[in-house]
Amino acid sequence: MTVGRTPRSSKPRSCSAAVPAVIELVSDRWTTPAMLALERRTVALAASGQPAGRGLANPDALAAAVGERPSLGADQRQALEAITGSGHGAELLIGPAGTGKTFMLDAARDAWQRSGRRVLGAGLAARAARELQLGSGIPSTIADRLLLLLDHGRKHFDDRTVLVVDEAGMLGTRRLAALVAEAASSRAKVLLVGDPRQLPEIDAGGLFAALARRLGQVELSENRRQRHPADREIAAALRNGQVAKAMTRLHRRGAVTTAESADRLRDGIVGEWLAARKAGRQVLMVAGRRSVVADLNARARELRIARGELGEDVLVLDDVCFAINDEVLANRNDRRLGVSNNDRGVLTGATDVGLVVRLDGGKEVELPFAYVEAGHLTHAYATTVHKSQGVTSDVVLVLGDDTFTNETAYTALTRGRLGSRLFLVATSAEEAHGRPPAHDPLASFTAAIARSGAKTAAIDHLERSALER
Numbered sequence: 001m002t003v004g005r006t007p008r009s010s011k012p013r014s015c016s017a018a019v020p021a022v023i024e025l026v027s028d029r030w031t032t033p034a035m036l037a038l039e040r041r042t043v044a045l046a047a048s049g050q051p052a053g054r055g056l057a058n059p060d061a062l063a064a065a066v067g068e069r070p071s072l073g074a075d076q077r078q079a080l081e082a083i084t085g086s087g088h089g090a091e092l093l094i095g096p097a098g099t100g101k102t103f104m105l106d107a108a109r110d111a112w113q114r115s116g117r118r119v120l121g122a123g124l125a126a127r128a129a130r131e132l133q134l135g136s137g138i139p140s141t142i143a144d145r146l147l148l149l150l151d152h153g154r155k156h157f158d159d160r161t162v163l164v165v166d167e168a169g170m171l172g173t174r175r176l177a178a179l180v181a182e183a184a185s186s187r188a189k190v191l192l193v194g195d196p197r198q199l200p201e202i203d204a205g206g207l208f209a210a211l212a213r214r215l216g217q218v219e220l221s222e223n224r225r226q227r228h229p230a231d232r233e234i235a236a237a238l239r240n241g242q243v244a245k246a247m248t249r250l251h252r253r254g255a256v257t258t259a260e261s262a263d264r265l266r267d268g269i270v271g272e273w274l275a276a277r278k279a280g281r282q283v284l285m286v287a288g289r290r291s292v293v294a295d296l297n298a299r300a301r302e303l304r305i306a307r308g309e310l311g312e313d314v315l316v317l318d319d320v321c322f323a324i325n326d327e328v329l330a331n332r333n334d335r336r337l338g339v340s341n342n343d344r345g346v347l348t349g350a351t352d353v354g355l356v357v358r359l360d361g362g363k364e365v366e367l368p369f370a371y372v373e374a375g376h377l378t379h380a381y382a383t384t385v386h387k388s389q390g391v392t393s394d395v396v397l398v399l400g401d402d403t404f405t406n407e408t409a410y411t412a413l414t415r416g417r418l419g420s421r422l423f424l425v426a427t428s429a430e431e432a433h434g435r436p437p438a439h440d441p442l443a444s445f446t447a448a449i450a451r452s453g454a455k456t457a458a459i460d461h462l463e464r465s466a467l468e469r
Helices: 033-048 059-067 074-085 101-114 126-136 143-151 173-186 207-215 229-239 243-252 262-278 290-306 369-376 406-412 441-449 458-468
Strands: 023-026 029-031 090-094 118-123 140-142 161-166 189-194 256-259 283-287 313-316 321-323 327-330 344-350 354-359 364-368 377-379 382-384 393-399 416-425
Touching (some): 023 458, 029 458, 033 090, 033 207, 033 458, 059 074, 059 101, 090 173, 090 207, 101 118, 101 161, 101 189, 118 126, 118 143, 126 161, 140 143, 161 173, 173 189, 173 207, 189 207, 207 458, 229 243, 229 406, 243 256, 243 441, 262 283, 262 290, 262 393, 262 416, 283 290, 290 321, 290 377, 313 344, 354 369, 364 369, 369 377, 416 441
Parallel strands (some): 090 189, 118 161, 161 189, 283 382, 283 393, 393 416
Antiparallel strands (some): 023 029, 313 321, 327 344
């Protein structure tokens, strides 16, 4: 987050009377002069390139790219024409969940390349970079690695370059500012793709949203993921902050399950997970806490063992076992091993030094026991909300709790093509001492997700404060 908190009992002190160490934005919110200057400089750089004749595609190239993709929707074509025809040095594309941004970017890449442009991609994580490359054909890498290559002169931008940054809304202010500055200094075009209504930045953030407010944005609008109109309506209501409306519709759709204890609820969600698998559907369980994810994974494995679906154990750790046919998830990038964070696969064997995993897509890798023992490999039947971003499944089963915000609920509940189900713990009559339970689980969850977890740039805090005076 761009701004930080300090205890109410302490007051910031500066090392110099002339240069304060921190700047108060609003009550109990502070930032540093360096961060505020970085935000202002980045906004100025981005605004100075509007328009500047950067990243233009010629009309014939655009027509050819569109002609080869007749399934492009009206909103996708409008976005495509905007980003390839504006000439803006910095441009923002907002892609809500399920709107087909990667398919549209494939057409943009085609149009740019036919026009003699060099298109590069970057993402916060290896998964995002890989999916951008696979879906759009744009050669992509991790943002940190790209910045390192640029710093060492092993890669460069020029006025023919178009840089596409995927999931830019999750990219911290410093990284995002560095990429915008590199593009501006080389007269390259940078297209920042993201959605401020999905998961926020982990580092200091808010810059993506601040740029969108000041520069404007191109936005995709049609939800192409959810097949049922009711699910699309729920997704739209969540994204627009109409959480009561969204939860009411989810409940009316019969997609909310409650149980009187966490144990019963977890048994219930794993039971539905198994039923969906039996029906031949892709299914994923999602939870807010890692401890809950680990428990759901353990329960799922128990069901698979009972059904004879898992082979012999090939590695037994203190509290985790891995067996042949286990579905697994990598949690750490390692280029030497050929594995990236969030890679999924099936455990197919073991050697004297590690586990053999066939990744989705068919590539086989050997992960050393040290990689697994360090916690970098987990089971993949359930995952956290952050790990679910970018994932599409037939059915998604979400175990909700008070850690959810509007952004995490929107992200988790929009992963399923055929629908998402919400599971909540209800207070039992026994816990209420014989009286009707006072705790309404759906009302409590609705109240939790009414709050936003989005980060706000320091410049936005200052502007709001000025308007309120």
